[in-house]
Amino acid sequence: MYNSKAYSAAGATAPLAHTQIKRRDPTEHDVQIEILFCGICHSDLHSVRNEWNSVMPTVYPIVPGHEIVGRVTKVGLAVKKFKAGDLAGVGCLVDSDRTCPNCREGLEQFCPSMTMTYNSPDKHLGGATYGGYSDSVVVDEHFVLRVPANLSLAGVAPLLCAGITTYSPLRHWGITNGKKVGVVGLGGLGHMAVKIAHALDAHVVVFTTSPSKKADARRLGADEVVISRNADEMQKHAGSFDFILDAVAAEHDINAYINLLRRDGNLTLVGAPAQPFAVAGFGLIFGRRSLSGSLIGGITETQEMLDFCSAHNITSDVEVIPIQKVNEAYARLLKSDVKYRFSIDMASLKSE
Ligand code: NAP
Ligand code: ZN
Numbered sequence: 140m141y142n143s144k145a146y147s148a149a150g151a152t153a154p155l156a157h158t159q160i161k162r163r164d165p166t167e168h169d170v171q172i173e174i175l176f177c178g179i180c181h182s183d184l185h186s187v188r189n190e191w192n193s194v195m196p197t198v199y200p201i202v203p204g205h206e207i208v209g210r211v212t213k214v215g216l217a218v219k220k221f222k223a224g225d226l227a228g229v230g231c232l233v234d235s236d237r238t239c240p241n242c243r244e245g246l247e248q249f250c251p252s253m254t255m256t257y258n259s260p261d262k263h264l265g266g267a268t269y270g271g272y273s274d275s276v277v278v279d280e281h282f283v284l285r286v287p288a289n290l291s292l293a294g295v296a297p298l299l300c301a302g303i304t305t306y307s308p309l310r311h312w313g314i315t316n317g318k319k320v321g322v323v324g325l326g327g328l329g330h331m332a333v334k335i336a337h338a339l340d341a342h343v344v345v346f347t348t349s350p351s352k353k354a355d356a357r358r359l360g361a362d363e364v365v366i367s368r369n370a371d372e373m374q375k376h377a378g379s380f381d382f383i384l385d386a387v388a389a390e391h392d393i394n395a396y397i398n399l400l401r402r403d404g405n406l407t408l409v410g411a412p413a414q415p416f417a418v419a420g421f422g423l424i425f426g427r428r429s430l431s432g433s434l435i436g437g438i439t440e441t442q443e444m445l446d447f448c449s450a451h452n453i454t455s456d457v458e459v460i461p462i463q464k465v466n467e468a469y470a471r472l473l474k475s476d477v478k479y480r481f482s483i484d485m486a487s488l489k490s491e
Contacts, residue, residue: 204271
């Protein structure tokens with residue numbers, strides 16, 4: 140074991156603060172990574188504040204962070220994919236049983252015994268796993284991604300969660316040339332959905348509560364922008380969407396979006412507010428519409444997404460911050476005041 144610098148929260152109302160954690164020495168199949176950037180996902184905030192208590196209670200102290208890019212510092216003897224000096228990425232998953240039907244299909248995110256990057260039981264050290272708000276991490280090579288060399292690292296970090304979480308359902312629901320796709324919520328996930336759907340040649344419509352984001356939405360690749368609080372603007376799109384991706388982090392009315400789907404259209408939820416949704420059955424029944432969820436993506440698909448982003452020159456629009464500003468960043472995230480992802484420059488941890 141060795142010591143690693145990190146930022147952790149001691150409880151649901153405590154701020155994140157500097158701490159030291161233990162990391163395991165790399166075993167045969169492990170890759171040790173010096174973390175260079177880590178994105179701030181709204182899931183980090185939900186978890187730190189224990190908002191998902193009823194489904195995934197938070198174990199404290201928590202070290203969040205699952206949008207990790209860095210450089211390999213050491214590899215175990217059996218590691219084939221990486222060598223010291225390589226760029227590497229880690230997303231939301233660091234282990235799974237690899238034998239269940241989900242794992243065999245490359246859908247490790249649905250493995251009943253998957254290990255998440257933070258707040259999961261740590262099979263090696265006991266306690267809970269610690270995430271990427273840290274200067275170093277050790278991960279089995281199967282769960283480490285190759286990072287394309289042509290993209291800016293600060294902007295690549297958010298691809299490891301926001302990128303794959305939006306890429307996966309867009310691919311699963313067959314989004315191609317000319318499909319009419321809605322993206323609800325222009326935050327970290329939403330802005331990645333716009334870029335990726337645009338690169339897939341879809342007709343992209345952004346639904347936002349923030350009129351100030353209108354011009355940005357178009358710059359990011361939207362063909363149309365709707366202010367979702369304007370009922371008339373919403374009504375113009377009734378019954379017209381093939382697919383809508385809902386990436387909102389707070390309670391809101393999803394029936395308004397179900398009604399915008401065409402026959403057999405699908406609304407997929409990736410946003411995960413803690414409160415249950417009220418769904419009007421008739422909205423689904425008339426039009427044989429469907430409502431689904433989607434969880435990140437498997438490792439093979441995450442690599443595919445990174446390679447897709449490399450080929451299309453896609454990264455996240457980031458505001459790079461030192462880790463000392465993380466609590467301020469959380470407060471701004473709650474006000475939808477980030478364009479469009481915070482990416483922590485982990486060099487800032489060195490001064491702690
Ligand atoms: P984010 O950056 O905070 O973006 C959320 C966006 O939702 C905001 O920018 C805002 O967009 C909109 N919004 C916020 N409050 C709203 C309200 N009261 N009513 C309507 N719209 C509102 O968050 P994120 O990191 O993208 O994450 C979004 C959600 O996805 C979170 O719940 C997160 O936990 C979840 N998530 C799920 C997965 C998965 O695998 N399913 C993976 C990662 C994250 P506008 O300003 O444009 O309205
Ligand atoms: Zn995330």
